[in-house]
Amino acid sequence: MEEGNIGRDRIVNEHLVDEDYFCTICCCLLWKPCACSKCHHDFCQNCLHTWLENPNNNGKRCPLCRQPFEEEPCSSQIYSTLDHLNIYCRNSKFGCKQILHYNSLELHETVDCEYPSERCSECDQLILISKRDEHYEIPELCTPRPVKCTSCQTYIEKVLFKDHFLKCFENRIAAMFKKTFETNNVQTITHDEQVARPIWLQTFHNGLNTLNFLKEQQQFSPIPTNMIGLDAVRQAREQQCGFFYYIFVMLRFILANSSKAPVFIFALSVAGLVRLAYLIFSVHRILIRQTDAHIDRGCCFIMLFSYILINGILLLFRFVPDSLIIFLFALVIFLVGCADRTVPMELFEFHPGFQMTKINIVFYFCVLLIMKTVLLFCRFYYSCIPTYVTAGGVAWINFFLAYHTKHPRQNNTPSPIVQTTTTT
Numbered sequence: 001m002e003e004g005n006i007g008r009d010r011i012v013n014e015h016l017v018d019e020d021y022f023c024t025i026c027c028c029l030l031w032k033p034c035a036c037s038k039c040h041h042d043f044c045q046n047c048l049h050t051w052l053e054n055p056n057n058n059g060k061r062c063p064l065c066r067q068p069f070e071e072e073p074c075s076s077q078i079y080s081t082l083d084h085l086n087i088y089c090r091n092s093k094f095g096c097k098q099i100l101h102y103n104s105l106e107l108h109e110t111v112d113c114e115y116p117s118e119r120c121s122e123c124d125q126l127i128l129i130s131k132r133d134e135h136y137e138i139p140e141l142c143t144p145r146p147v148k149c150t151s152c153q154t155y156i157e158k159v160l161f162k163d164h165f166l167k168c169f170e171n172r173i174a175a176m177f178k179k180t181f182e183t184n185n186v187q188t189i190t191h192d193e194q195v196a197r198p199i200w201l202q203t204f205h206n207g208l209n210t211l212n213f214l215k216e217q218q219q220f221s222p223i224p225t226n227m228i229g230l231d232a233v234r235q236a237r238e239q240q241c242g243f244f245y246y247i248f249v250m251l252r253f254i255l256a257n258s259s260k261a262p263v264f265i266f267a268l269s270v271a272g273l274v275r276l277a278y279l280i281f282s283v284h285r286i287l288i289r290q291t292d293a294h295i296d297r298g299c300c301f302i303m304l305f306s307y308i309l310i311n312g313i314l315l316l317f318r319f320v321p322d323s324l325i326i327f328l329f330a331l332v333i334f335l336v337g338c339a340d341r342t343v344p345m346e347l348f349e350f351h352p353g354f355q356m357t358k359i360n361i362v363f364y365f366c367v368l369l370i371m372k373t374v375l376l377f378c379r380f381y382y383s384c385i386p387t388y389v390t391a392g393g394v395a396w397i398n399f400f401l402a403y404h405t406k407h408p409r410q411n412n413t414p415s416p417i418v419q420t421t422t423t424t
């Protein structure tokens with residue numbers, strides 16, 4: 001537990017510490033501190049990480065000196081002074097009379113204290129664990145703190161926040177698109193072809209920005225959600241848990257929101273397809289670049305690769321029925337989508353498509369139908385054209401990609417082939 005939050009009033013021998021022992025971010029006593037290697041100011045580690053991860057704070061810069069942040073350990077003097085501090089237990093208002101050393105405080109507060117307490121996630125107050133139910137039930141005791149909207153920088157009451165954010169979010173996106181089209185028009189008028197980016201690229205860029213808005217809001221103050229078990233998914237992402245456990249968490253999340261399951265399956269499959277295509281593309285590019293280094297081995301490799309690929313597909317068609325291929329493919333892209341931890345789950349609730357479960361189902365089956373058509377076409381193609389022709393074609397495309405497209409790497413370092421010819 002990362003607690004800290006120690007004000008001056010809780011330190012018994014407070015004359016020992018001056019302002020330098022208080023974190024500039026949270027204004028409390030330094031808790032598990034670390035320092036900036038440039039200006040040597042100390043911060044709570046937790047405060048600092050929250051600060052660095054906030055996209056509003058202009059990249060990973062120190063809050064004080066504004067230089068790119070590099071962490072260094074605090075001076076030993078800081079640690080030894082902190083060690084000598086005597087601090088009241090945070091549960092003193094509930095009746096705990098203990099005074100503890102800085103170093104034993106955390107253990108006492110979280111394990112040994114007779115008055116175990118926790119921080120309410122709604123109102124941020126410290127509450128006795130034994131009175132938790134009472135706290136949640138009586139509205140006067142727990143008034144949720146307002147949530148900050150990162151789009152308009154105002155604080156909104158929690159119950160109203162979702163509607164507000166939705167509107168703000170739409171306005172911001174509309175403004176962004178409007179700006180895109182306006183600049184695009186200006187550019188076409190001035191015929192400035194070099195500056196003008198194609199409209200599809202800008203639209204794609206805007207789509208990415210939409211995700212960034214959500215991420216920004218999520219980091220600053222989470223959007224209240226109606227989806228069950230989203231916290232578990234967020235937690236699993238934060239803890240960077242193992243691959244299979246994460247998939248298990250995702251499946252549990254989808255089952256818990258079973259009325260929206262078709263939407264999740266469709267969206268995650270699309271995400272998985274994109275991820276898989278990108279993965280194959282990257283691996284292919286790396287292999288192609290490898291062939292560049294040794295032309296003889298490269299040629300053998302490309303021919304072998306093309307031959308195995310085309311005949312492998314032929315064998316697949318011969319022994320595996322279409323329905324199984326489609327099922328396995330759908331399963332694989334769904335699981336890849338599930339394993340992708342960058343998919344913004346919050347987006348689902350805000351996306352208009354989230355409300356249209358039936359349309360999502362229809363879409364999904366359309367995609368399956370398209371896959372079936374493609375497979376039928378492939379079978380027809382294989383029955384008409386001999387495999388060696390196809391393998392030759394694929395090999396030719398790979399040769400073209402390997403030796404005819406310019407790689408940025410070639411400009412920087414001369415390729416080994418050139419070196420050997422110059423030495424001989």
Ligand SMILES: [Zn+2]
Pocket residue numbers: 023024025026027028030031043044047
């Ligand atoms: Zn702090």
Ligand SMILES: [Zn+2]
Pocket residue numbers: 036037038039040041062063064065066067
């Ligand atoms: Zn600094």
Ligand SMILES: [Zn+2]
Pocket residue numbers: 089090091092096097098108109113114115
């Ligand atoms: Zn205590």
Ligand SMILES: [Zn+2]
Pocket residue numbers: 120121122123124125135141142143
């Ligand atoms: Zn509360």
Ligand SMILES: [Zn+2]
Pocket residue numbers: 149150151152153154164165168
């Ligand atoms: Zn707003």
